[in-house]
Amino acid sequence: MAVLPPNVSQQQFDAAIERLKSVVGDEWVFTSDADIHAYRDHFSYIKDQPNELIPCAAVGPDSVEQVQAIVRIANEFKIPLYSISTGKNFAYGGPSPNVRGSLTVDLKRMDRVLEVDDKRNFALVEPGVSYIDLYNYIQERGLKVWVDTPDPGWGSPIGNALDHGIGYTLGPYRDHFSAHCGMEVVLPDGEILRTGMGAMPTSDSWQEYKHGFGPDPAGLFGQGNFGIVTKMGFRLMPQPEHWRNGLVTVPRRQDFIAMVDTVNYLTDLGMIGEPWYSGGLQALMNNTEFAEAANDFNEEEMDRQALAAGLPSWRVELQFYGSEGTTLANWEYAKELMARNIPGVQFTDGESLPVPLTDEQIQKSSTPYESAMRRNITQGRPGLGIWYMTGRTDFNPNAWNETHIGLFSLVGRGGEAVFQAQRDFADISRRLDMPGFFPNSLAVPVNWYQNSFLMGNGFGAAKGNSPQQKKDATRLLRRLLEENAKLGYGDYRAPPILQDDVADQYSFNNNILRRFNEKLKNAIDPNGIISPGRAGIWPEAYADLRGALRED
Amino acid sequence: MTNRRQFIKCGLSFTALSLTGLSSLNMAVATPEGHSFELESFVSDLRYEESVATAASLKAQGVPIAEISGDLTDLWIKQYSRQWKQKPMSLAGVTGKDALFVLETLAPDYGMRLIYRAEIPQNETSSTQEGVELISWIIVPRQIAEELS
Numbered sequence: 042m043a044v045l046p047p048n049v050s051q052q053q054f055d056a057a058i059e060r061l062k063s064v065v066g067d068e069w070v071f072t073s074d075a076d077i078h079a080y081r082d083h084f085s086y087i088k089d090q091p092n093e094l095i096p097c098a099a100v101g102p103d104s105v106e107q108v109q110a111i112v113r114i115a116n117e118f119k120i121p122l123y124s125i126s127t128g129k130n131f132a133y134g135g136p137s138p139n140v141r142g143s144l145t146v147d148l149k150r151m152d153r154v155l156e157v158d159d160k161r162n163f164a165l166v167e168p169g170v171s172y173i174d175l176y177n178y179i180q181e182r183g184l185k186v187w188v189d190t191p192d193p194g195w196g197s198p199i200g201n202a203l204d205h206g207i208g209y210t211l212g213p214y215r216d217h218f219s220a221h222c223g224m225e226v227v228l229p230d231g232e233i234l235r236t237g238m239g240a241m242p243t244s245d246s247w248q249e250y251k252h253g254f255g256p257d258p259a260g261l262f263g264q265g266n267f268g269i270v271t272k273m274g275f276r277l278m279p280q281p282e283h284w285r286n287g288l289v290t291v292p293r294r295q296d297f298i299a300m301v302d303t304v305n306y307l308t309d310l311g312m313i314g315e316p317w318y319s320g321g322l323q324a325l326m327n328n329t330e331f332a333e334a335a336n337d338f339n340e341e342e343m344d345r346q347a348l349a350a351g352l353p354s355w356r357v358e359l360q361f362y363g364s365e366g367t368t369l370a371n372w373e374y375a376k377e378l379m380a381r382n383i384p385g386v387q388f389t390d391g392e393s394l395p396v397p398l399t400d401e402q403i404q405k406s407s408t409p410y411e412s413a414m415r416r417n418i419t420q421g422r423p424g425l426g427i428w429y430m431t432g433r434t435d436f437n438p439n440a441w442n443e444t445h446i447g448l449f450s451l452v453g454r455g456g457e458a459v460f461q462a463q464r465d466f467a468d469i470s471r472r473l474d475m476p477g478f479f480p481n482s483l484a485v486p487v488n489w490y491q492n493s494f495l496m497g498n499g500f501g502a503a504k505g506n507s508p509q510q511k512k513d514a515t516r517l518l519r520r521l522l523e524e525n526a527k528l529g530y531g532d533y534r535a536p537p538i539l540q541d542d543v544a545d546q547y548s549f550n551n552n553i554l555r556r557f558n559e560k561l562k563n564a565i566d567p568n569g570i571i572s573p574g575r576a577g578i579w580p581e582a583y584a585d586l587r588g589a590l591r592e593d
Numbered sequence: 594m595t596n597r598r599q600f601i602k603c604g605l606s607f608t609a610l611s612l613t614g615l616s617s618l619n620m621a622v623a624t625p626e627g628h629s630f631e632l633e634s635f636v637s638d639l640r641y642e643e644s645v646a647t648a649a650s651l652k653a654q655g656v657p658i659a660e661i662s663g664d665l666t667d668l669w670i671k672q673y674s675r676q677w678k679q680k681p682m683s684l685a686g687v688t689g690k691d692a693l694f695v696l697e698t699l700a701p702d703y704g705m706r707l708i709y710r711a712e713i714p715q716n717e718t719s720s721t722q723e724g725v726e727l728i729s730w731i732i733v734p735r736q737i738a739e740e741l742s
Contacts, residue, residue, distance in 0.1 A: 417666065426665075
C-alpha cells in the first residue's frame, strides 16, 4: 500500500520523513499501513484501486510554528501537502487528497478553543476543534451561544466552513463560510497571513469585522489551495429563550410557488430559521396510477388523487426563535401571509418550548420530528444520528453500501425553478438510466443556504461494491454533471475524483475563473505544494495530473 | 500470559458469547509484551437482543455498560468524547454496523484502533434492523494494537 509522492525518490522521501520527525516528534509522523488507513476515503469509488487517492504519510503538528516548518520542508523536497482538520467530509472525499502520494497534514492536535464570547457572540478556534468539542466547551461553561452544526457534527467548524458546509438554524449562521469572521493562514512559503481585522495587530475586532481594508483574500481559502488555515473565527447565534415550530400544508401542486415565495419573504426578513420542505404525496407512489402521473408530471391527475386521498401536495416546516411571544407572533404572521396567498392552506401548530430543550424533549419521537436527528440540529446540538438514519433501508436501499457521493446542484430559489429542475433531473436520469435514484415531480429542494436552493441528484449511484460497478457509477456521475451543466445546474461541492469535472462546468469565458485561480496559484505557490488539484486548480508543477482520474 | 493467538481466540469466544449467552469470558486481556488491559466499556445496542444479553453477562462481571439504540449522539457527547480526550480506552461492543462505523471512524483520532470485528448471524427472534448487520468488535489503544499485530 505504501506510496511515494510524485517524482520523489525513496531516499528523498526517507530524508523528508526524518526532517518531519525532528519537527513534530517521531510519534506524530505516520507511515504504517494501519495509520494510513485512517486517511483513506472509505466511501471512495476508487478504494483499493491502483489510483486510489491515498497519502504517502501523515504528520500531526501541534502548533502554527510546526505547520510553518512542515510547509518549508515540503517546499524543499517538493512533496505535495493535503491538510485536513478532523478529516471526515464523507460523500465529498473524506480525508483523501487530490494527488495520490500527498503528505497529509493532520491538524487534529491543534484542538484549542481559543475564545468564545457570549456577549459579542463569536468563537475563535483551531482546526482540530470539532463541533462537538465546541458545543461541549460552551455547555461546560454555561455560555449563552449556539453552534450552528452540520449533521453529523463530528467534523470541525474550520473544515466544514472551508468546504462550504451548512447548518440548520437561522440563515446568517447556516452558511458556515459566510458566518466565519477572520482567519489565520500559513501560506505556501511558510509565512502567516491574517485576514480582516486580524491584519491589524492591535485590533480587538478580528471576529467582528471580516473585511479589513482592501481586497479580502479569505474566499481563496474556501475550497481552495492557497494556504493552510490554522485559526478561524465564527459568528455565533445567541441562545434564544424560546423555540417554536409549525407545519404548513398546501393542497395543490401549483401552490408550491406561492409557498416558496412566502417562505422566502419570511426568511429574508429574518423571521424564520431553516424551512424544511417535503412532498406530501410520497405515500401515493405505491399506487401505480399515481406514480405514473407523478413520473409524467401530470399535475391535474396528481391534484385529483391528492384531493381524493385527503393529502396535501406540499409541506414546509418552519422554525421560530426568540421569546415565547415573538415566536407566536411570527408564526401567526406566517399563517396570515400564507392564508392570504394560498387558498386552502392548512396549519399545524408544532411545539413551543423554552430553550434549552431537555433531553426528553430532544428524544421525543412524536411529530413533527420522529427522531432526535432534526430536533438536535434545529437546537444547535451536534449529533451523530445521521449514520443511524443513513444505514436504514428506508433511506438507502443499498444500506451500508459504502460507496456514496454527494451531488447537490444549485437551483433557483423559486417554485417555478424547482418545477423546471424536477423535469430536467427526471429527464436526465431517465436518459442516463441512473440506478437507485429517480427524480420526479415530488422532489424538493433544501434551503440550507439562506439565499439558494440545492437539489440532490446523484447520491449513491453505484449498484454495488465491485470495482466495475464503481467505475461505471463514476462514469455515470461524470455524464450527469455534464448534462446538468448544459441546463445550468452546477454543483457546490464534490469529492476529489469529480472536482475537475465540476470545475470544467464553471466555464464562463473559457474557464477564466479557473485560469485566474491558477495564475494566482502559480504566483503564490510556485512549487505547487498546497493541495494541488483541489477544486480543479492545478499548479504548473502538477498540471499533467489534471483529469488523470478520468482516464479509467 | 495471553498471546496473539489466544487474544484472537478471545475475540472469537466473544462472538460466541453474544450468540449463546456464555458468561465466562475473562475480559482482562494480556498482550505479548506483557501489558494487560481491561475492558473499560461495553457498548450495548438495545435494538438487538444478542447485544442486550451479552451486556447483562458482562455487567455481572463488573464491565461498565454504555447503552445506545443505534444513534451514538448521547453516548459520544456526554461520555466518550470526554473520556477519549483524556486517554485512549479499550472497549468492545455488539452493535449494528452503523454504530460501529461511527466509533471505528472516530477511534483513530484518539489514538485507538479497531482490532477485531465479526458479523453475527441474527436469529429469527432477534429484533433485527433490516439492512444493518450485527457486529461484535473490539477497539483498543494504538499501542496495544501494535503489540498485537
